[in-house]
Amino acid sequence: MALHDRWVQERKHERYYKLAKKLNYRSRASFKIIQLDNRFSIFREGDSVVDLGASPGGWLQVAKERTGESGKVIGVDLRPIRPIEGITTIVGDITDGNTMAELLEKFGGKADVVLSDMAPNIAGHYSTDHARSMELCMFAVDVCDRVLKRNGTCVMKAFMGDMIDGLTKELEKRFRSVRITSPDASRDTSSEVYIVSKGFLASSDVRPAPVHKDEKKPEFTVKGGVI
Numbered sequence: 001m002a003l004h005d006r007w008v009q010e011r012k013h014e015r016y017y018k019l020a021k022k023l024n025y026r027s028r029a030s031f032k033i034i035q036l037d038n039r040f041s042i043f044r045e046g047d048s049v050v051d052l053g054a055s056p057g058g059w060l061q062v063a064k065e066r067t068g069e070s071g072k073v074i075g076v077d078l079r080p081i082r083p084i085e086g087i088t089t090i091v092g093d094i095t096d097g098n099t100m101a102e103l104l105e106k107f108g109g110k111a112d113v114v115l116s117d118m119a120p121n122i123a124g125h126y127s128t129d130h131a132r133s134m135e136l137c138m139f140a141v142d143v144c145d146r147v148l149k150r151n152g153t154c155v156m157k158a159f160m161g162d163m164i165d166g167l168t169k170e171l172e173k174r175f176r177s178v179r180i181t182s183p184d185a186s187r188d189t190s191s192e193v194y195i196v197s198k199g200f201l202a203s204s205d206v207r208p209a210p211v212h213k214d215e216k217k218p219e220f221t222v223k224g225g226v227i
């Protein structure tokens, strides 16, 4: 990255970081979902929301604020999330059947919105990071197949690369509209984008396999590569 671009990015990070502190958000990431919600109307009062990759909790705070008292919000992450009033959290790996089973049990119903800000540990190797990000995205798609209501919305983070078309095709099978976007608060890395999918079709053609605890991790195929 050119020196000037790096300077601009650092200033932006600092601006959002200070703003997050001032407004008591747990992470700069809060502004990404705020900007996405302002543009794409993700949340409505009373919505049920599943947030994958939720730690430290910036998106959870925004989801709760925007769905209000009657909103139901649950967050899942590998890392613990400091408690937030009115929000249920689960510590676990969403690619693990035990965590998926715990999510289905604790959430106990259908969601209006599935969010995923999950990011793999960055290897610094473009195609490896992209492939890992695609795998996490396919798990987010799997969560949609299991819990999303007809007409529901999904927002997921993805790292751009050659498998992105395969992922968007999977999403287009399931949603009426699929848009790839990059909110101002994002653009952390040149490859980070957000995919906003609206109007879940809840098609009976898509039947997720039953979840079994302690089962081998399923494999997902995205056109352009097997994950």
Ligand SMILES: C[S@@+](CC[C@H](N)C(=O)[O-])C[C@H]1O[C@@H](n2cnc3c(N)ncnc32)[C@H](O)[C@@H]1O
Residues within 6 Å of the ligand: 026, 027, 029, 030, 052, 053, 054, 055, 056, 057, 058, 059, 060, 076, 077, 078, 079, 092, 093, 094, 095, 117, 118, 119, 120, 136
């Ligand atoms: C960018 S952070 C999320 C920030 C969060 N949206 C916020 O506003 O505070 C990405 C998170 O994804 C989580 N993550 C990565 N892989 C995961 C997995 N397989 N299951 C659950 N969480 C995962 C990481 O632990 C990390 O906390």
